[in-house]
Amino acid sequence: MTAARVNLQPAYVIHTRAFRDTSLIVEVFTPEFGRMSLLARGAKSGKAKKSLILQPFRMLQVSWTGRGELPLLSAVEEAGSFIRLQGMALACGYYINELIYYLVPRYEPAAHLFARYWPVLEWINTEDQRDIALRLFEFTLLEQIGYAPQLDHDIETGLPIDTDKTYRYRIPEGPVLAELAGKSGVEIGGQTLIDLQAGDYANPATARQVRDLMRSLVHFHLDGRELLSRSLFSSFSKLDPQAR
Amino acid sequence: MVWGGALMSEPLLEQLIDSLRCLPGVGPKSAQRMAYQLLQRNREGGLRLSDMLRFAMERIGHCQKCRNFTEADICRVCADTSREQTKLCIVESPPDMAALEKATDYRGMYFVLHGKLSPLDGIGPEQLGLEALCERFDSGVITEIILATNSTVEGEATAHYIGELARTRNLSVMRIAHGVPLGGELEYVDGGTLSHAFAGRTPV
Ligand SMILES: [Zn+2]
Numbered sequence: 001m002t003a004a005r006v007n008l009q010p011a012y013v014i015h016t017r018a019f020r021d022t023s024l025i026v027e028v029f030t031p032e033f034g035r036m037s038l039l040a041r042g043a044k045s046g047k048a049k050k051s052l053i054l055q056p057f058r059m060l061q062v063s064w065t066g067r068g069e070l071p072l073l074s075a076v077e078e079a080g081s082f083i084r085l086q087g088m089a090l091a092c093g094y095y096i097n098e099l100i101y102y103l104v105p106r107y108e109p110a111a112h113l114f115a116r117y118w119p120v121l122e123w124i125n126t127e128d129q130r131d132i133a134l135r136l137f138e139f140t141l142l143e144q145i146g147y148a149p150q151l152d153h154d155i156e157t158g159l160p161i162d163t164d165k166t167y168r169y170r171i172p173e174g175p176v177l178a179e180l181a182g183k184s185g186v187e188i189g190g191q192t193l194i195d196l197q198a199g200d201y202a203n204p205a206t207a208r209q210v211r212d213l214m215r216s217l218v219h220f221h222l223d224g225r226e227l228l229s230r231s232l233f234s235s236f237s238k239l240d241p242q243a244r
Numbered sequence: 245m246v247w248g249g250a251l252m253s254e255p256l257l258e259q260l261i262d263s264l265r266c267l268p269g270v271g272p273k274s275a276q277r278m279a280y281q282l283l284q285r286n287r288e289g290g291l292r293l294s295d296m297l298r299f300a301m302e303r304i305g306h307c308q309k310c311r312n313f314t315e316a317d318i319c320r321v322c323a324d325t326s327r328e329q330t331k332l333c334i335v336e337s338p339p340d341m342a343a344l345e346k347a348t349d350y351r352g353m354y355f356v357l358h359g360k361l362s363p364l365d366g367i368g369p370e371q372l373g374l375e376a377l378c379e380r381f382d383s384g385v386i387t388e389i390i391l392a393t394n395s396t397v398e399g400e401a402t403a404h405y406i407g408e409l410a411r412t413r414n415l416s417v418m419r420i421a422h423g424v425p426l427g428g429e430l431e432y433v434d435g436g437t438l439s440h441a442f443a444g445r446t447p448v
Binding site: 014015017021052053055056057058078081082084085086087090091094097098101227228229231232235236239240 | 268269361363364365366367368369370396397400401404405408409411412434435436437439440
């Protein structure tokens with residue numbers, strides 16, 4: 001549980017929703033408390049409207065008081081730059097926020113993932129780094145919530161991954177040699193598994209395999225929940241094929 | 245304590261107070277004040293209000309063209325043939341349309357979205373239901389779109405999406421400008437607004 005008073009905790013707004021006439025319930029992502037909700041009383045009124053800066057994709061610092069389910073936001077300040085995401089980049093930004101919203105637990109420290117959040121947003125704003133940024137974020141998220149993908153050995157035989165062999169990744173357990181795995185799981189090359197272990201996402205030839213693997217793992221942990229940012233993403237790419 | 249024992253035993257009065265609380269900004273105390281005011285001093289006004297509420301709730305629907313509130317099939321703005329039929333301004337809500345009508349000399353047409361794209365609220369392109377808007381785009385009358393959604397992340401996403409829908413139909417697309425409020429001092433403007441205003445600077 002959170003302390004009674006917290007000052008200037010770095011935070012990103014994940015979502016806000018209106019509460020009563022002028023207040024907001026703000027879902028924030030923080031390094032020390034993971035995901036949590038704050039009540040921003042009167043955020044939509046007064047001279048210095050807090051709602052103006054309580055927006056996603058801005059580096060903020062928040063202070064709050066109270067312990068229970070819904071501590072009271074006492075102050076919010078801008079803590080640096082903000083990123084203007086548009087089009088496809090914005091759909092990706094929403095995807096990242098949806099992942100945090102549904103998968104990052106409340107009140108559990110998440111400093112490792114938090115540190116990745118801003119660089120990933122900056123990368124998704126650059127078209128040729130977008131896919132790598134998303135994979136990196138998905139991977140870090142799985143690590144942070146305690147489900148780091150198992151990449152270094154065949155889960156049937158226990159043998160180390162062979163770069164020349166093809167595997168099928170059994171979701172969520174791990175890779176099995178393709179010839180012994182049947183049709184189940186996601187196909188992935190031995191070299192790709194080694195690259196992933198090393199945090200190397202640069203090989204475009206294996207980008208698709210990595211994407212399919214991450215998507216299946218994320219899907220498993222979402223437990224059947226569909227992400228709307230995906231449909232936003234596909235609508236954007238249908239409308240503007242060049243944006244991909 | 246607002247709720248007296250005697251009051252609690254009057255079910256109709258209690259129900260009236262409770263019903264008044266559906267109004268924005270009205271808590272138990274102000275609801276009680278309103279109920280007493282009407283009963284003690286203005287029963288006529290209270291009856292007029294109840295008639296008007298019933299009429300309005302039953303009869304006001306959405307304009308078939310712009311989806312703004314109206315008791316007719318087509319609202320007065322849409323029915324006004326002296327307005328520029330080729331321009332279409334897209335807003336999130338009826339109050340936004342009213343604000344633009346009041347503050348600007350815009351004399352084109354409108355379309356009210358009654359929402360915005362917001363994945364975490366479960367609203368994607370499908371849920372926003374833009375078939376009626378696409379029909380207007382395809383009617384051949386509209387040539388220019390003005391995107392007047394809010395300057396929030398969701399408003400921007402919505403503007404982008406509708407802008408692309410319009411662009412694929414070769415319509416001209418404009419976005420309203422966002423910047424430093426008139427009379428605003430730069431020192432007190434938040435960084436996001438300031439950087440947006442700076443990026444959108446215009447020659448003088
Ligand atoms: Zn109308």
